[in-house]
Each structure stands twice: as structure tokens, then as C-alpha cells.
Amino acid sequence: MVIRDAMKNIRLLGRMSLYLLRISLRYPVNFVADFIELSFWILVFYFPVILFLPQQAMEGSASPVLYTLWGFFIFMLISDTIWSIAGGLRYDQMTGILEQNFLAPINEFIYPLARLFRIFIRDIPILIAFPIIFWAITGFFLIKNLALAMYILAVSLMGFIGFGYLYAGLVLTMKRSAMSANVIQFLIMIFSAVFYPFKALPEPMLTISKLLPFSYYIDLFRTTIIGTQPELITEPMNILGITLSPFIAELILIHIFTAIFLAIGAITYEKMLIKAKREGTLHTY
């Protein structure tokens, strides 16, 4: 029974994702813009880096430029989650189809998730092309520990989805999704050191970084794929007599964050949805 329900939900997710993808393909400029836009942003941030580089730095294997590459890579997934789950829900609310869609006999958790999967289907070629474009422009490319990095990425993605549900729940009531999504993105960009190593941050900013769960996701994924030591937890930790290396400590931490995000996200989303249904605000512009 449980397996049959799960299969039904997966099929539904697939169908909804494809239907949303078909809609997005009707806007070719938007689709093409996603590819070209990215390359230019890389150039915009790469050129100033050259101006600051000491001559010998261009030869190092773990150049700070690689932190930009992989930081931007994982940031795209965070950004996708925020925009597609929460922003997409708000868009449907604005266009008036959210209430109608929630009247259909489907799992309400699948609905925002389908929006995310649609984005992922579109973004997979971008994510693959991105390191290649980066290499073509900058000459820097390095992948180590690929399997482990992908595992970390998967755990991170679950955490981002949990955050997406939490944010979606809030957006249903506070409405100003575009502005708050921009603010959240910029805070992550700066304090979670998306474009630069954490060691570049001044001490007060680093303290704030250490308080943000997203920092740990970015740090662990990035340092794993580059093959360096984590930057946020730098010393081995001793918990209940067990010594944890910085890598293991951060790995455990991101699992805890993911569990918390998923739990809080699901509860908030469900509560806010019930509230919106009760107050009749699902269709409110």
C-alpha cells in the first residue's frame, strides 16, 4: 500500500514536472537567457579577480577561483529552491490558479516539489555546462572526491527543499516573495562566502557565517570537491570522548540541519496552508 502510494506520487511528480517544463519551453528567450546569463556573470566576477591576483597565484591548484566555481554551483541549487518552491507558489497565487490546483486530489507537498523538479530538469544541462564554460574562460578546473561530493550535494539538496517548504509557508502569508527571496539570496551570497573562501572574510563576518546553516553546506561540498580541509570547523572536535575530524563534524552537522529543515519546513508549510484555506487567502493577489 505504502509502496503503491509512493509510486503514485513519483508518477504524479514526473507528470507535473513535465507539464511545467512544457510551459517554460514556450518562452525561448527566457530559456536561452539562462545559459548566456551565467557565462557573463562568471566574466563579471572573474576579471576583477585578475586585478588582485599575485603573479604566482595563477599556477596554484587550489586557486581561490575554484571556490568561486563550486560555490556558485551549489548556490544555483539554493537559488533554484528558493525561487521555484516559494516564488513559484506565490506566482500561482498571483495568477489565481493556486486555489484551483489545491482543490485537485493531489498531495499538497508534491505541488511545490514539481516546480523544483521542473527547474532541475532545465538546469541539469546548465550545471554540466557551467564548469566547462568556467574552465574555457578561466582555465581552472578541478574535481576530487566526486562520489562523496555528490552525496554531500544530495544531503544539502534535501536541506534546501526543507528550507524551501519553510519559506513557501511563510510566503503564503507574507506575500512579498520576490523581495524577500532577493534579500535571502544576497545574505547567503555574502555571509556564506559563495564566491570566495571563508578565510577571506573578516572575523566579525566569519562569526555570522558560522551561524548560518547554508555556510556549512557550501563549505563541505566545496572543500570536498576541491580536496582541501573544511574552513568553518578547522580543529578536531571531541564529543562524548569521540574525536571527530573537521570533515566528519561538518558532515554530521549538515545531516542535523537537513533533518531540522525538513521537519520545520513540513510543519510550517502544512500549518500555513491550513491557515490560508481557512481564511480564504489562497487566491489573494
Add this chain to the structure above:
Amino acid sequence: MLEVIKAVFKLRWKYTVRYPGWAIFFIFVPIVFSLIPIILGWAVAGGPQQATINFKLRVGTENYTLFMILGSAVWVLSIGVMWDFGMWLREEQEMGTLEQLLLTPANIYHILLGSTIFTVALSATQFISVILFGGLMFGFLPELAKPSTLLAILYLVLGIVPLTGFALLIGCLIVSIREAEAIIRLLEPIIAFLVGVFYPITIMPSFVKYLALLIPLTISLQDMRAVILELDYVFNPYLDMMILLTYCIVWPSIAMITYRYVERKAKKEGGLGGY
């Protein structure tokens, strides 16, 4: 004429003040945007002091914060003008009021002028706010308190006039293609890249450099930096000014001709009121 301009200005002002959150956002985004290459610079150089040395070696000035904030402010100005003006036309089209607007006995050029003046005023306010907040944050305001800043402002003004023509062209494109957000989203990084938001355009390959010079604010930005930070001009101060003056005539003229064509075509095909 003045009444139409005033009415359009007032209308657009009312729309804008209803969403004050964006104003705060547009002031801080360029500052945050500038922080990224600055911090990245510290990271690659190995600290702020070494960053200053490396930057001076390659660009010719130690004041990289002013260099970058200035670039960022000019970028937000150009994006602001394009967003605001381009999206205004599209929003009027989406709401179905563009067709009504064109049916009024007011001269369309007066309406466009009213909207342009509003857009420029709004974007110029953003520009000044970014410079002021950035200056307070990084302490470069005293460097701007000198007579040569007036010359820098002149270069900026000469860049803004053709930019409005450029924005009208984008508006025409948006009215024709409709995917307004995608076009503007695409233009944001392209403009940032071409105007040299965080770097002098001299480091670009020469064909890209000449392409960049077609954007009016590229010359304005480079020459503003040249005046304030005593760097090199694009060509020389007089030639640059002549080019900008030429752009002041050429860009708005091209835009007006294109607008007339797009309007006539849309009227004939009934696309003005189309969502």
C-alpha cells in the same frame, strides 16, 4: 506639453512609492554586489594590504573600493533606466493601458519624455544613494569633495541622455518579443560585463572593447574614474566628450525611429493591447 510630462511623472511617482521596499533593495544591492569582488580580491591577494598593492600595479590606483562602487553605481543606474523604462512599456501593455494611452490626444513623445524624466530622476537618486552609503562605509567621500567631481558628473550626464534612447530601444524590443523579464535579466550581466563594472575596459580583448564603447555609459564610467582617480581616459578627454555628444543625438534618434516603426506595426497587427 509640460502638463503631460507632469501628469506622467506624478502617475509613475504614485506607483513607485506604493512599493518602498524596492528602494532600500536597490540602494544596498550595488553595495553588496561590489563587496563580492572586493572580498574575493582580498582572498586571492592574501589580505587587504596586498590587494591594494596588486590592484595599484594593474590599474593605477589604490582606491579599489571607490573604483568598484563607482562601477556598481553606474551599472545600477543603467539597469534602473532600462528596467524601469522597458518594464513600464510592458506593464502598460500587460494591463491593457498602452493602447488607451496611445489613443489619448496627448503627444506620445511628451508621454515618453515624462516617463524618461521620471526614470532618470529615480535612477539618479539610486546612484547618489549608492555613492553616499558606499562612501560612508568605505570612507571615500572626502575624495569626491573636489572640483573635478563636477567634470565627472558632466561625463555621467552625457552618458545618461543616450542611455534613455538605448532604454527606449529595449522597450521596443520588449513590446515586440514580450519576454520582458528574460531580456532585462539577460542584459544585466551583459551590461555589467561590457561597461567594465569592476575593471577597466582596457583589459578586454580589443573587439570586445570597441563593442563596449557602443554602450553610452561605458565611456562615462571610464572617464569618471579617470577624472576622480586620475586614471587613463578611453581615448582623451575631448574626443571622449565628442563621442558622448554624438551619442546624445544618435541613440535617441535611432530609438525614436524604431519606436515609430514598432508602434505602427503593433497598431496594424493589434498587438498593443496583447498580454
